[in-house]
Amino acid sequence: MNFKVKKIVPQLITLAIVFLIFGFFTFNAQVNMENRGIEFGYGFLTQESSFDVQFSLIEYDGSHSYARAYLVGLLNTLLVAFIGIIFSTIIGVIVGIARLSPNYLIERSAAFYVEFFRNIPLLLQIFFWYFAALRALPLPQDADSIFGVSYLTIKGFFVPRFVWENLDIFFYSIIAAIISIVVIKNYARKLQENQGKQLPVFSISAGLLIILPLLSFLIGGVSLDFEVPVIKQLSTTSFVYEGGLGIPPELIALTLALALYTATFIAECVRAGIQGISKGQKEAAASIGLTPNQVLKLVVMPQALRIIIPPTTNQYLNLTKNSSLAAAIAYPDLVLVFAGTALMQTGRAIEIVSITMFTYLSISLSISLIMNWYNKKIAIKEK
Amino acid sequence: MNKLNFLKPDKDNLTTYLYSGAFLFLIAILDVFLGSFFEINITSFLPSFISSILPFILGVVGLHLIRIEFSGIHNLDLLNKKINTNNFNAVLTLLIIFIIIKSIPPIMNWFILDANIAGDSKEACTGTGACWTYIKIWLRRFVYGMYPNELQWRINISFFLLIALACVGLIPSEKLKKLLTLYYVIIYPIIAFILIYYLISGGAFGLEWVETGAWGGLSLTFIVSFFCLIFCFPVGMFLALGRRSQLPTVRYISIGFIEFWRGVPLITVLFMSSVMFPMFLPEDFFMDKLVRVIIAISLFEAAYVAEVIRGGLQALPRGQYDAAKSLGMGYWKMHIFVILPQALKLVIPGIANTFLALVKDTPLIFVVGLLELVGMLNLAKTNPKWLGFAMEGYVFAAIIFWIICYAMSKYSYNLELKYKTER
Numbered sequence: 001m002n003f004k005v006k007k008i009v010p011q012l013i014t015l016a017i018v019f020l021i022f023g024f025f026t027f028n029a030q031v032n033m034e035n036r037g038i039e040f041g042y043g044f045l046t047q048e049s050s051f052d053v054q055f056s057l058i059e060y061d062g063s064h065s066y067a068r069a070y071l072v073g074l075l076n077t078l079l080v081a082f083i084g085i086i087f088s089t090i091i092g093v094i095v096g097i098a099r100l101s102p103n104y105l106i107e108r109s110a111a112f113y114v115e116f117f118r119n120i121p122l123l124l125q126i127f128f129w130y131f132a133a134l135r136a137l138p139l140p141q142d143a144d145s146i147f148g149v150s151y152l153t154i155k156g157f158f159v160p161r162f163v164w165e166n167l168d169i170f171f172y173s174i175i176a177a178i179i180s181i182v183v184i185k186n187y188a189r190k191l192q193e194n195q196g197k198q199l200p201v202f203s204i205s206a207g208l209l210i211i212l213p214l215l216s217f218l219i220g221g222v223s224l225d226f227e228v229p230v231i232k233q234l235s236t237t238s239f240v241y242e243g244g245l246g247i248p249p250e251l252i253a254l255t256l257a258l259a260l261y262t263a264t265f266i267a268e269c270v271r272a273g274i275q276g277i278s279k280g281q282k283e284a285a286a287s288i289g290l291t292p293n294q295v296l297k298l299v300v301m302p303q304a305l306r307i308i309i310p311p312t313t314n315q316y317l318n319l320t321k322n323s324s325l326a327a328a329i330a331y332p333d334l335v336l337v338f339a340g341t342a343l344m345q346t347g348r349a350i351e352i353v354s355i356t357m358f359t360y361l362s363i364s365l366s367i368s369l370i371m372n373w374y375n376k377k378i379a380i381k382e383k
Numbered sequence: 384m385n386k387l388n389f390l391k392p393d394k395d396n397l398t399t400y401l402y403s404g405a406f407l408f409l410i411a412i413l414d415v416f417l418g419s420f421f422e423i424n425i426t427s428f429l430p431s432f433i434s435s436i437l438p439f440i441l442g443v444v445g446l447h448l449i450r451i452e453f454s455g456i457h458n459l460d461l462l463n464k465k466i467n468t469n470n471f472n473a474v475l476t477l478l479i480i481f482i483i484i485k486s487i488p489p490i491m492n493w494f495i496l497d498a499n500i501a502g503d504s505k506e507a508c509t510g511t512g513a514c515w516t517y518i519k520i521w522l523r524r525f526v527y528g529m530y531p532n533e534l535q536w537r538i539n540i541s542f543f544l545l546i547a548l549a550c551v552g553l554i555p556s557e558k559l560k561k562l563l564t565l566y567y568v569i570i571y572p573i574i575a576f577i578l579i580y581y582l583i584s585g586g587a588f589g590l591e592w593v594e595t596g597a598w599g600g601l602s603l604t605f606i607v608s609f610f611c612l613i614f615c616f617p618v619g620m621f622l623a624l625g626r627r628s629q630l631p632t633v634r635y636i637s638i639g640f641i642e643f644w645r646g647v648p649l650i651t652v653l654f655m656s657s658v659m660f661p662m663f664l665p666e667d668f669f670m671d672k673l674v675r676v677i678i679a680i681s682l683f684e685a686a687y688v689a690e691v692i693r694g695g696l697q698a699l700p701r702g703q704y705d706a707a708k709s710l711g712m713g714y715w716k717m718h719i720f721v722i723l724p725q726a727l728k729l730v731i732p733g734i735a736n737t738f739l740a741l742v743k744d745t746p747l748i749f750v751v752g753l754l755e756l757v758g759m760l761n762l763a764k765t766n767p768k769w770l771g772f773a774m775e776g777y778v779f780a781a782i783i784f785w786i787i788c789y790a791m792s793k794y795s796y797n798l799e800l801k802y803k804t805e806r
Contacts, residue, residue: 011633014633015632029662029663032661103468103476104466105475106479116785118788119739119789120784121742121743121744124780124781124784127760127761127777321647324648324650324651325747335651335654349658349662353654353655353658360647361643361646361647364647365646
């Protein structure tokens, strides 16, 4: 009896406190909203937003709804996160491996890079790239071309745009290639398990990935053109580029800062992962006659990845969350478009902030759910 | 004389290989050095393309010639092992050396040689390098924000007192040692709060009231990080214990709390504290912006601290819990005297990383209109009298933040070594 009371009483007290706090907040919110004449609700999402967004992946202008403004912001956030993740992975893996290099100079330079970039606040780095470094770029009319087709200017990076015809057929060809690679991989594994024969899976897959899309060009009627940006004079002092794809400087500064900052953390994850493999594993693999490449591919990497991937995903998540700093340099991400402009216009603080937080929360939680599932899958199965 | 084979240097003609290799290598370095520091191109008689890649070729050949296994010369073997194991490494080594040599002059010029620090207006900056005059003139603003000049001694004194009070722990006295934890966890934060409230903010004892909107600069960075550090640690500890509690309600509430804060970016938390939180308070209840921000950041970081501490709690072997219980210790006694001291020792690096993240996150308070160092820089940058010195400002702030963060990480490393116990 005494034992049960000891367990139940603290729980009841905690619950009571939590409910009290929540009740207090809700009550106040109700009173406050009544006083200001606001009604709680998400109806405003369908209203016309009547503000413009500088940079959008989908068609958007003031006549669209707030819900679409939300979508624009979300897509911009995901775009930055996606590019940032790709670049930070590339830099991080290179630097992480460089930190393990036997070459003293390379090891020190990699260490210098890591120590330098991770000890400076990310916001400061974003400001530095945006307000100091990118402002030193030439004006559109003075910019030198890169290979005659791209221009790096103060107004952004202008690159050729792909003009596709029959893009869907191209996509189908790539999907077909991927499916056939999976089939061949399974077949090769069965062949090895049953008869001990090895197929050159890698070269077959590479060939398929090149040949099938190539066939789509030759037979499927897919064609690709480049639209090169051309400078155009608006008035005596004002020049713009027409055609091509303009990458705004905000996006460049943001992805640069995010990638360089996050790469330092990824580098440390990679280093820890590779260092975590005991020497005995490599020696054992070499002693049963595997070549150095096979040792890396079949013994070291599968084990190292098990250590590397969970913390690296965490860093990806951090990068996605950090991309909200975009608001500081007016890159129209979710926070700026929705929690900034839309909130200003509608004044619906509770609804908008909760939607924004819920969006980030669901991205984080879904990634951590996938991570947990993955961790369980790759965990060493002990008998 | 033995046969010379320059494609495969070996030990037989050690001196020949060594001298010719070192000669070529030094020529390469000298060429780049002269070109970079004195703008003299000693290979200008060659076509420009060849002249530009010549040092590279010479360097690679030179390094190749001195790559002799087990030459018997200690320093040479060390050099070969460290930076010259194969051709690929030699190329990378040369690249790094050349980049360092090439980048020293422009950096030196910008920082020191072409820079200006004299004068007190924009016109004094005539050089092509940095304009440190800008930093010099604005230094007070960067450190104290909009705090009135004649009252800044109050910030200085309170910081000095805070540091002095924090050093109490260094006094070795067996009697007082037991009370140290109590002092740091409860008494010190209260003293710190009273100090900052009455001394910096004023309003009593004949001190002029300075509203928090005027606080700013580096001192605000310190104030925010300091209070968040103090508050987030105990909260995080309780959350970690809550997450491992046997009581389902406590556990689930802790999990929900931690996962919520960890799932959202800090900037939205600050948005919440500034636009959403006032809606949740009674109408006539006013809470200062700075207080709201400190609460928000503390709760946010507490979730991260909780996860770090949980890692330490999980890493302890079960035997520790069982042993403590078998001595008849209750939940709190067991955790305070047996579990937490060991768990916290284990997670010093993790906690240090969280604290570092906290310091690096403080510039974000610009969202609610508080201007610490980075915010002040952005304000100064837009001043019409001082346009165009963004670079100097950011470099200055980067150096300061780098020193703070690097010092913190080194300190945590020392702590880790100090408290390392063999188990």
